[in-house]
Amino acid sequence: MDIPSIFQRAYYTAPILVQNVLFSALCAAQDRKRYSHHYKEKFDWLLETEWWDKDRIKAYQIQKTNEIIKHASRNVPFYKELYGLHGISSRQIQNLTELKDFPIISKENARASMQEMYALTASRKTITTRTSGTTGSPLVIKHSPDSLAFQWALWWRHRHRFGWQRGERFLTVGARVPVHSAQVAPPYWREDILANRTYLSSYHLGERQLPAIIKMLTRKKFPFITGYPSSIAQIAAFMLDNNISLPVAPRLVSTGSDALDANSKRLISEAFKCHVTDQYGMAEFCGNLSSCPQGHYHLDFECCHLEIENGRMIFTGFANPVMPFIRYDIGDAAKSDLITKPCTCGRHSPYILGFDGRSEDYITLRDGRNIMGLNQVLEYAVGVQAIQIVQNDIGSIDVMIVPAHDYNEASTKSALSFEFEKRLGVNAIDINYHLVPSVEKTPSGKIKAVINNIEA
Numbered sequence: 001m002d003i004p005s006i007f008q009r010a011y012y013t014a015p016i017l018v019q020n021v022l023f024s025a026l027c028a029a030q031d032r033k034r035y036s037h038h039y040k041e042k043f044d045w046l047l048e049t050e051w052w053d054k055d056r057i058k059a060y061q062i063q064k065t066n067e068i069i070k071h072a073s074r075n076v077p078f079y080k081e082l083y084g085l086h087g088i089s090s091r092q093i094q095n096l097t098e099l100k101d102f103p104i105i106s107k108e109n110a111r112a113s114m115q116e117m118y119a120l121t122a123s124r125k126t127i128t129t130r131t132s133g134t135t136g137s138p139l140v141i142k143h144s145p146d147s148l149a150f151q152w153a154l155w156w157r158h159r160h161r162f163g164w165q166r167g168e169r170f171l172t173v174g175a176r177v178p179v180h181s182a183q184v185a186p187p188y189w190r191e192d193i194l195a196n197r198t199y200l201s202s203y204h205l206g207e208r209q210l211p212a213i214i215k216m217l218t219r220k221k222f223p224f225i226t227g228y229p230s231s232i233a234q235i236a237a238f239m240l241d242n243n244i245s246l247p248v249a250p251r252l253v254s255t256g257s258d259a260l261d262a263n264s265k266r267l268i269s270e271a272f273k274c275h276v277t278d279q280y281g282m283a284e285f286c287g288n289l290s291s292c293p294q295g296h297y298h299l300d301f302e303c304c305h306l307e308i309e310n311g312r313m314i315f316t317g318f319a320n321p322v323m324p325f326i327r328y329d330i331g332d333a334a335k336s337d338l339i340t341k342p343c344t345c346g347r348h349s350p351y352i353l354g355f356d357g358r359s360e361d362y363i364t365l366r367d368g369r370n371i372m373g374l375n376q377v378l379e380y381a382v383g384v385q386a387i388q389i390v391q392n393d394i395g396s397i398d399v400m401i402v403p404a405h406d407y408n409e410a411s412t413k414s415a416l417s418f419e420f421e422k423r424l425g426v427n428a429i430d431i432n433y434h435l436v437p438s439v440e441k442t443p444s445g446k447i448k449a450v451i452n453n454i455e456a
């Protein structure tokens with residue numbers, strides 16, 4: 001839960017106790033949308049469907065794919081026009097391989113046609129979120145109330161696989177900023193009282209802050225920890241370097257929203273002495289994959305169909321009629337093909353072995369701190385077609401902006417500068433803005449939000 005800009009000043013200057021109450025209230029307002037009456041129904045259903053057999057999974061996916069194609073070609077201007085051009089407006093499939101006849105949508109297509117991607121039938125009760133920004137091109141995503149509950153039910157099903165029930169006490173390590181960057185004394189965390197959660201800012205994990213954080217972990221004995229793998233790995237590395245272990249090990253560390261690489265996984269399991277699991281999701285909610293105890297990423301087929309073409313993941317989402325994504329190239333790569341033989345965990349849903357090329361880079365400040373998750377700052381840029389942070393030397397970063405038609409230089413710069421300052425502090429780094437015709441892409445065509453050229 002980010003602090004809304006209208007009362008940031010009041011929030012950050014309030015005593016910590018008051019901040020905890022305000023932060024809890026903000027989180028509770030957000031949780032009311034996530035855990036609406038749709039949530040319980042979906043969650044119970046998902047506990048059943050995860051044991052469906054292969055035939056039932058396939059029949060369900062074909063039915064749902066046909067439903068979303070039919071809905072999109074009638075009610076979503078973008079697909080109406082696109083499928084009309086391809087002469088497939090009334091096409092229904094008998095087999096999932098027939099989806100190949102439908103065009104692939106790229107992130108750039110979606111960004112350029114965003115307004116046409118919202119269903120005309122959407123009610124006024126839609127919920128707006130932004131893309132994770134990992135590709136550098138911000139997208140405004142609209143959810144139906146039940147699709148947001150569906151997504152959270154999937155995420156809690158993943159946790160439930162490892163014995164974690166909603167309501168149990170946990171720690172989140174995340175890139176939202178309930179703690180101001182200028183704060184130089186602990187606590188670097190805030191309490192989300194109603195959710196039984198402590199929220200630790202991933203911007204306060206420097207050598208100077210970590211001893212206080214370890215003390216807090218020792219005192220609070222969290223049974224469950226979740227958050228950015230790179231941030232949790234940073235805590236783990238510090239613990240291992242200083243020969244620290246917690247008196248009571250957590251029962252589980254569950255990561256997401258940034259790639260869990262083998263090195264981070266090893267650091268976390270060694271330092272925290274517990275199982276580490278991971279899940280993959282996205283703001284567009286056109287797909288989701290969740291690890292099983294074997295460490296295989298099972299497709300959460302209840303919400304999507306996944307095709308893998310030369311490593312690239314192409315999702316068709318069933319769960320959000322307000323903004324459907326059909327054959328959407330998410331820009332991330334899978335480490336394996338989709339494996340369809342049953343997993344030893346007993347689930348019949350297909351799975352992959354992991355991901356390639358999804359890790360977010362960090363930037364390095366003058367005081368040596370490595371800052372992750374700055375892709376979140378880029379979400380605040382409006383009127384841009386693509387945006388990227390490039391760091392070539394320690395004292396500065398370059399923000400490369402490909403302007404869209406509605407770009408406004410003054411408002412974009414002031415929004416970004418405000419967000420950078422909030423996270424990094426005043427004058428922590430020089431920020432240079434550049435308008436460019438295009439930003440750098442990886443060989444697979446992905447736009448990385450942050451490129452750090454310092455070590456190279």
Ligand SMILES: [Zn+2]
Nearest residue numbers: 292296343345
């Ligand atoms: Zn499995």
